[in-house]
Amino acid sequence: MQASSEADVIITSGGVSVGDADYVKDILTELGQVNFWKIAMKPGRPLTFGHVGSAVFFGLPGNPVSVMVTFYQFVLPALQKLAGEPVQEPLLIKAIAANDIRKRPGRFEFQRGVMRTGAGGSLEVSHTGDQGSGILRSMNNANCFILLDDHCDGVAAGSEVLIQPFTGLI
Incomplete structure (x- = not known):
């Protein structure tokens, strides 16, 4: 909860899947709100998004490539928008x-x-x-x-x- 009172965005890595040591979704449900969890994407399926207090929460997967893909596809555009920057469509x-x-x-x-x-x-x-x-x-x-x-x-x-x-x- 301290992070949500001191930051606009909380980003974690790991612990968002369904294993015995994956607690992020349960903790986010308890402390805040889960907007979505698991997406039909590879790599990066167990991406979690929600809110804790007024802070936006991104729970990224634990595998390094999954972290990079989900960061660049979801988190970076969100940070740009939150910073008031124009969000550019990806170059395809x-x-x-x-x-x-x-x-x-x-x-x-x-x-x-x-x-x-x-x-x-x-x-x-x-x-x-x-x-x-x-x-x-x-x-x-x-x-x-x-x-x-x-x-x-x-x-x-x-x-x-x-x-x-x-x-x-x-």
Whole structure:
């Protein structure tokens, strides 16, 4: 409660899922209000959002890549808005997949990728390898997110995909 009286925004990391040591949602329910918990997104499913007193609360997942993805997709735009800055729509660009991209339907995915100018001047993107939410290398080697909607069941090399460059984001 002290944080809510001294800050406009509270951001935590970890403890927001459903494991034995995940208490954030229960504590937020007790001390404040849970506006949403769990989203159909990968990585970052156990994102929690609510309020404690007059403070806005973001409970980010514990895995490092999940933290970065949810921060840039949810928290950063919210901080900009709360600071009175104009919230800019994310820059989304079409690119050609340089390799097959695996994905199961059901959740929107932010896979990490490397965009570059391909043969003939076209923009192409390849994923950074294993995409697990604890694999920090997937984020470190990336310069964009590859956006794959919840209905997508994978992408064949040569197909068009939507990407979100990190330039201006990070």
